[in-house]
Amino acid sequence: MKQIYYVIQTLLRGRGSNIIKIISLGLSLTMSILLFSRVAYEQSFDTCYKDYDNLYQIWSVFTVKGEKYPPQEQNSGPVAGAILENFPEQVEAATSTCHWMNAPLYNGNVRFDEEKIVADSLYFQTMGIEVLSGKPVNDLQQPDIVFLSDRLAQKMFGGENPIGKVISYDHQYDLTVKGTYEALPENVTRHHDAVISMPTIWSRKIGNYSWSGGDSFPEYIRFRPGADKSVINTRIDAMIDKYRPAVDKKEFGYSAFVQPIRDTYRNREDVMRMRNIMSILGLAILFIAALNYVLISISSLTYRAKAIGVHKCNGASGGKIFGMFLLETGLIIAAALLLMALVLLNFRDFFEDTAVAKLSLLLAPARIWVPLSVITVLFIVGGVLPGRLFARIPVSQVFRRYTEGKKGWKRPLLFIQFAGVAFICGLMCVVMAQYQYVLNKDMGYDPQCMAIGDAYWDTEEARDAAYHFFKGLPYVEAVSSANNTPIFGYSGSMIKDEGGQALFSSRACYYMREDYPSLMGMTFKAGRMARDKDEVIVNETFAEMMRWGEDVVGRMINIDGRRYKISGVLNDFQIESFTTPKMPFIAKGDKNFYGTIHLRLKAPFETNLRQLNKDVAQAFHDRTIDFRGYEKNVANAYNSVRVFRNATLMAAITMFFVMLMGLIGYTADEVRRRSKEIAIRKVNGAEASSVLELLSKDVLVVALPAVLIGSIAAWYVNGIWMEQFAEQIPLSWIVYVLVVVANLAVIVSCVLWKSWRIANENPVNSIKSE
Structure with a gap:
């Protein structure tokens, strides 16, 4: 209990620096946990299906004049069925789907815009989705049949039994509800709340379901438990060749392969690129925050050494001092977590928009290991390293002033912070510039109004x-x-x-x-x-x-x-x-x-767009015609870029603030440690400007190489990120030079601001305090 009392007293006495620690850690924890949670969330896509390790997706590859086109998810209609027929020992179910029925569903005059999918009778069996009512193997072989998720059924009919109810597809034709299934979560690549039977489109002669073209069908197969999955990819091309028309073989090549459904989302180039960059950002924020905490803690050694010496005179061992500091770190992290919770609650919409996922999904119990891991790393780095230094302070510090600068610790920590901030600033500038460039570049047509x-x-x-x-x-x-x-x-x-x-x-x-x-x-x-x-x-x-x-x-x-x-x-x-x-x-x-x-x-466009939709609804009440702004669709095409822009902006603000807190702590410690030296210099005729120059050069020795390295790292990562664009904003080395100059200017300004008082103070005050 005495240890807890002493820790609380210590926190209250140093409340100024502790508030800085709590704010910097709170912001850093918020961003790093969100970034890592988003990465973990993306890795969880398509794991909701039963026994998902045996669920595979079919991919098609077309070859024209010897040139292979990239693999595509759209396949010729009969491929899945042919695999099931030709590999019965390995495959227990297969299904074809399509996404041609996108118009709204109606229950009477009430409209429902939930996503839909068209599928054959083995869809639920193949995907491993739990059917709550109905017999899809029989029912989905009939036209004008629909299965609803329990979520949509509840929304449409409340507590009523939906089986047998008739709903309308776009006021064009009726669909009979024959069953319900368990609603899918958000983290699936093919999200839907209604499954319409495949014969519904055949009866209306929609699409080309044949071996000759018609590559418009996402398809899946389910392996039998323990089956040799390599057999399919080894023999699938020979199987396809058996069915394809001879005339098609002369015109173009067609092959296919299967891979786990989990790999569909997480192997996308844009997803992998974003995952890598977000991981880098998360690690940068986490370690800069932890090292900043270490830096501020080490900077406090000068004035906390005597108190620690007193504790040791009263019988405290090094282990107890170490434990007290760990407890202090734990309390500060707990306060930072409370601040994080307040930030997330008050800016929930912004963070959900930035992460493109609800916070309830990102921080779900299944991913609670993410924040726990972040907190553990922060606690170890931020608590153990300075705690060991505190525990080693000798008893003799009660009788003399502790003057060790500990630059062997402080300068490397400051170096890492400067490099990290330069890196994120360089990344942020390019991302923001590229987003504005593609959003405003001439597209060869006019999307305005x-x-x-x-x-x-x-x-x-x-x-x-x-x-x-x-x-x-x-x-x-x-x-x-x-x-x-x-x-x-x-x-x-x-x-x-x-x-x-x-x-x-x-x-x-x-x-x-x-x-x-x-x-x-x-x-x-x-x-x-x-x-x-x-x-x-x-x-x-x-x-x-x-x-x-x-x-x-x-x-x-x-x-x-x-x-x-x-x-x-x-x-x-x-x-x-x-x-x-x-x-x-x-x-x-x-x-x-x-x-x-x-x-x-x-003009005004938005007003006239609303009036247009009202007039169209009245004039064409027997069908659904929704008009939307073209420019909004253009902006939506760059939604992932906008989200990444927001993430880098927030990361840059967070890391910049953390760096400033660490720099202020370092400078304050240097001023305190060198106050007698500065006073003697002034007594010997040194001007205030020379004192400021002395302190600024001391920081610039660390800042200049750090900022250069951070800017070079930003240039490298920007090159990777920009690969996704066919049109890139013309950038030259001058951009990174400006990033370097801007960072150094802020660093020097901070040092000058913090050093101004001591540089202009009467030297007698400093000497007298000695």
Whole structure:
């Protein structure tokens, strides 16, 4: 009890420095725990499925003219079923899925926008999702059948039994609820709250479920327990070759492989890149915070040595002194954790937006080991190292002043802090600059004041009526449509030469109105928009890949066995985001009005967008047409970049604050330790400026190489991070020079501020205190 009493008294006497410790540790713990929890959360994706180690996903690989395309999750429809049929000893279930039914569900007039998936009858058995009611093996073989998650069923029907209830898909046709299943958590790659039977789309002749093309189906297999999983990848290509049409084999190659479903998310390049960088940030913040605590603690040795000597005179052993310091560290960390909890509660929305996950998921009991590990490391580094120094202080310190500078400890700690801050500042500057660059760069079309929404009408009369409705709205400047829009990308279409040999896969817009390029702000390099059914337009990249030079208009091209004449060449525009390189593009003309409707609205945009959705809901009450701002979709394409920008900004602020606290503690200790030296120098004629220069040089010797190393590390990591962008902001070495100068300027300013009083003080005061 006496030890606890002495520790509390010590904390109260040094409350100024302890408040600094608590604030710096609280902020550091908040950021490092969130970063590490996010990394751990990403590693937990797709582990909710029963016996997930036996659940594998199928990947397809296409080869054109000897060039292998990257593996893709979309497969030809029959692949999963063929694996189940050909490998019965290894595989117990297989399933095909698709995501073509994205419109809302309705219970009466109540709308539900939850995600949906279309799947065959073995879906639940393959995935290992618990079925709560119904018989999916039988029911999902019928059209117009849906299974709901228990979460959506409760939301739709409350406490009523959902079985047999009829709901509407987009007010277009009815679906009968035949069963329910346990809702999936957030950390799955294929999240959904409704499973619609695969025959529902077959009955409406949607899609191409064959060995000849139609690569639009994510598919999965479940191995039998203890099965040899290598057999599938060894023999799958021979199996596919057995089923593929001979004409397809001549045009392009097609192979496949399977891998654990857990690897789907965590092996994505962007996920691995973010995971590595977030781990580096988390480690940097954690160790800089711990070393800062050590630095401030060591800096307090000068004035705490006598108190420790008194304890030893009263019988305290080195072990007891060590235990008292560990207890002191534990209490400070506990206070820092309390501060962290207050910060998370008050800024919950911001942190959830930054981490792209709810705090309840990041800090779930299954991941409680993350904060415990962080706290343990902090306690060991921050408590044990300075605690041993305190325990070794001799009893003689009661009788003389403790003047040991301990620079062997303090300068390396300060060096690490300076390097860490320079690293995170260099990273933050580039990330923020790149985000603004891709967000504002010219995309080759104009997304401003653009609203888009998907709508289809069955007859030409209905399409014309819809066109004139939108054209007649007073806040609409221009109207057009196409089968998709650039930011979402386009389907692929194989381009062949005159002999029918496949050349490359081009992005294809299967139809667009003649006025569409004008509305989008796209410009023609040559020719005009396609008007006839046998005409198409291409972009510059397409012409370059065909090696046509400038003579493009009027050439003939073979698409899907049909010849088309090129009527015009579009200047290149960005397809998808600037993380995607330039792609060849081809488009057909169509005068009909349907697909993705594009409207350019007058200002004020947001007000007119809300009015547009109200007017559309009234005019087309039998269907769901939602319009959203195009610029918001562009911003969403860079959501991961924005999140990383926020994370680096918060990390930079945290580390900068921690570094300043450590620097202030170090400078205060140096001023206290060298006060007699400074006084003697002043007595011998030294000016205040020379004293400030002396102290500044002492810190700059440590700061300059540290900041240089930190900036070089930032340059290296920035290079890795920037690899995801096809378009990169032009940066030169001057950016990192500015980072170095800015960091050194702040460090020197802090030293000057803390040293100003002693440099201008009457030297008699310092000598007298001796």
